[in-house]
Amino acid sequence: MLRLQLLGSLGIALAVPLAQFANASSSVTEATTSAAAEEVSFNKKVVPILKRRCAVCHITGNEPGNMALTPNSAYDSLVNQRSVQSNLLRVNPGAPSESYIVHKLQGSQAEAGGIGDRMPYMAPPLSSKQLQLIETWISQGAQNN
Ligand code: HEC
Numbered sequence: 001m002l003r004l005q006l007l008g009s010l011g012i013a014l015a016v017p018l019a020q021f022a023n024a025s026s027s028v029t030e031a032t033t034s035a036a037a038e039e040v041s042f043n044k045k046v047v048p049i050l051k052r053r054c055a056v057c058h059i060t061g062n063e064p065g066n067m068a069l070t071p072n073s074a075y076d077s078l079v080n081q082r083s084v085q086s087n088l089l090r091v092n093p094g095a096p097s098e099s100y101i102v103h104k105l106q107g108s109q110a111e112a113g114g115i116g117d118r119m120p121y122m123a124p125p126l127s128s129k130q131l132q133l134i135e136t137w138i139s140q141g142a143q144n145n
Helices: 002-037 042-053 074-078 100-106 128-139
Strands: none
Touching: 042 074, 042 128, 100 128
8 A cells, every 4th residue: 555655656756747848848849830830911010110111211112222112002012023223023922032122131132133232221220030020921922911
């Protein structure tokens, strides 16, 4: 009887930390998977960045750069539109490294066959998180979502 009780409590003592370990590692896996699969909404995530950091200059499409980045015009100005500065598309759906906007935001426009300055012009760059959002949206097919 005593021996059984001892074994029983030993079992619980071992099972508790194992269960905690299993829970912890499965929640880490879930978090990683959902972050990778999470769809980036153009209207909820990308438009607010363009509105705040770009639309002050790219207003009507008649300014240098020739594209309006205001909320209602940004999608049509960017997706599948040829850049005026390079042979790339501004946004090439599925291919962030073939999208001129990504090079302009990173400052690699010259290597991509383009000209001019890093965007936003004469202002601090986007954060790496903002840049990542834009690249993820492009690699997910640059949907008007
Ligand atoms: C202060 C004004 C200003 C702001 C803010 C600005 N731009 Fe520009 N943009 C320009 C000017 C001027 C040019 C042309 C000269 C150059 O490229 O350096 C240009 C050119 C561009 C081009 C090239 C277009 C083409 O077809 O080749 C892209 C792409 C661009 N901007 C994207 C952006 C994005 C995205 C933002 C916001 C993150 C932004 N710009 C913010 C002034 C601005």
